[in-house]
Amino acid sequence: xxxxxxxxxxxxxxxxxxxxxxxxxxxxxxxxxxxxxxxxxxxxxxxxxxxxxxxxxxxxxxxxxxxxxxxxxxxxxxxxxxxxxxxxxxxxxxxxxxxxxxxxxxxxxxxxxxxxxxxxxxxxxxxxxxxxxx
Amino acid sequence: xxxxxxxxxxxxxxxxxxxxxxxxxxxxxxxxxxxxxxxxxxxxxxxxxxxxxxxxxxxxxxxxxxxxxxxxxxxxxxxxxxxxxxxxxxxxxxxxxxxxxxxxxxxxxxxxxxxxxxxxxxxxxxxxxxxxxx
Numbered sequence: 001x002x003x004x005x006x007x008x009x010x011x012x013x014x015x016x017x018x019x020x021x022x023x024x025x026x027x028x029x030x031x032x033x034x035x036x037x038x039x040x041x042x043x044x045x046x047x048x049x050x051x052x053x054x055x056x057x058x059x060x061x062x063x064x065x066x067x068x069x070x071x072x073x074x075x076x077x078x079x080x081x082x083x084x085x086x087x088x089x090x091x092x093x094x095x096x097x098x099x100x101x102x103x104x105x106x107x108x109x110x111x112x113x114x115x116x117x118x119x120x121x122x123x124x125x126x127x128x129x130x131x132x133x134x
Numbered sequence: 135x136x137x138x139x140x141x142x143x144x145x146x147x148x149x150x151x152x153x154x155x156x157x158x159x160x161x162x163x164x165x166x167x168x169x170x171x172x173x174x175x176x177x178x179x180x181x182x183x184x185x186x187x188x189x190x191x192x193x194x195x196x197x198x199x200x201x202x203x204x205x206x207x208x209x210x211x212x213x214x215x216x217x218x219x220x221x222x223x224x225x226x227x228x229x230x231x232x233x234x235x236x237x238x239x240x241x242x243x244x245x246x247x248x249x250x251x252x253x254x255x256x257x258x259x260x261x262x263x264x265x266x267x268x
Contacts, residue, residue, distance in 0.1 A: 003161055005185025006140050009214050011260055019258050026231050027137055027216070049216065051139025052186045056258075075259035077211040080143050082161070082183065097160050124153050124190075125209035126145055 001090040007083040007113070007131045008046070008053035012066045013075050016045045016056040023047045023054060035110050042066050044110055055081075055110065079117070079127035087114050087132040094118065106132070135224035141217040141247070141265045142180070142187035146200045147209050150179045150190040157181045157188060169244050176200050178244055189215075189244065213251070213261035221248050221266040228252065240266070 013019055023029050024047065031048040041064030047054040057078060059067035069078055084090045087106045094101060102117035109115035112134035120127050147153055157163050158181065165182040175198030181188040191212060193201035203212055218224045221240045228235060236251035243249035246268035254261050 001162055003163055003183050005183045006143065006188075009140065009143060009211075011258070013258050022233075022257060026228065026233060028135055029137055049137050049139045051217070054140075054214075073207065077143075077214060077260050080188075080211060083185070094160065099156075099160060123156060124145070124147050126211050 001093050002085040004083045004085060006052040007081040007129075008055045009077060010055045010057055010079040010081065010129070011076070012057050012069050012078040014058070014070060016043070016058040019056055020045065023056070029054065033111075036060070037110055040065070040109070046110065079129050081115070081129035081131050084130045084132055087116060087130055090130055091116055098122075135227050136219040138217045138219060140186045141215040141263075142189045143211060144189045144191055144213040144215065144263070145210070146191050146203045146212040148192070148204060150177070150192040153190055154179065157190070163188065167245075170194070171244055174199065174243070180244065213263050215249070215263035215265050218264045218266055221250060221264055224264055225250055 024032055029047040029049055033046045036043045041060045042057050043060060045056045057066045091101065091106065099122040100119040102119050106114040106116050109131065113131040114134065115129055115131045118128040158166055163181040163183055167180045170177045175194045176191050177194060179190045191200045225235065225240065234253035234256040236253050240248040240250050243265065247265040248268065249263055249265045252262045
């Protein structure tokens with residue numbers, strides 16, 4: 001497969017609105033967009049550095065993966081997302097290599113990207129997302 | 135300050151050599167370098183996607199910040215590093231804004247970058263590094 005870069009880093013926070021002061025005003029990452037992804041139970045503020053985005057994630061409800069993550073580990077860096085040219089080929093290669101996937105097929109994530117998560121059991125304990133630009 | 139991108143994501147692992155199979159062979163991130171940074175008590179394998187690096191970190195001894203992190207939280211994403219044009223100006227601006235720093239002055243990190251860490255108390259609970267290219 002062809003990994004083309006770090007697409008974003010996902011950061012779990014109890015609430016994200018008050019964090020814009022740090023990312024937008026103090027660090028000066030002014031390219032900000034916001035999105036609600038109901039199927040994943042999250043809302044997100046995305047700060048684009050131009051070379052990789054910071055995706056702040058807030059749970060919409062207690063069943064959200066972000067709520068469960070924060071209950072277990074506290075706020076922190078939740079996942080890393082790598083940009084990939086062709087996610088269908090990538091997932092086929094990962095399966096062939098015996099890598100455990102959370103998503104066996106790509107689904108639509110934030111900003112319309114086709115995404116899939118690799119299970120931390122196959123990555124050294126971290127959550128890795130792959131994303132193909134729409 | 136001018137943040138120019140995600141320089142790398144730092145990942146704490148108990149040992150890093152066996153992880154090259156996932157990052158280098160399976161994901162195909164073949165641009166790999168290795169370094170020992172004695173002052174920080176770590177050795178690191180750096181996988182460069184071309185747009186952001188993955189920095190796997192292994193403790194050299196039990197007093198290493200990486201050993202303490204793993205003892206407390208287990209292997210996982212340890213920090214995010216943002217590239218900045220001028221780290222001296224950036225640190226001055228952060229101090230002016232009342233942001234708590236771990237490093238009040240830049241020091242030399244992996245690959246000769248000038249680096250400084252911001253305290254998680256000022257970032258929403260995550261460890262943020264700034265780095266200026268040498």
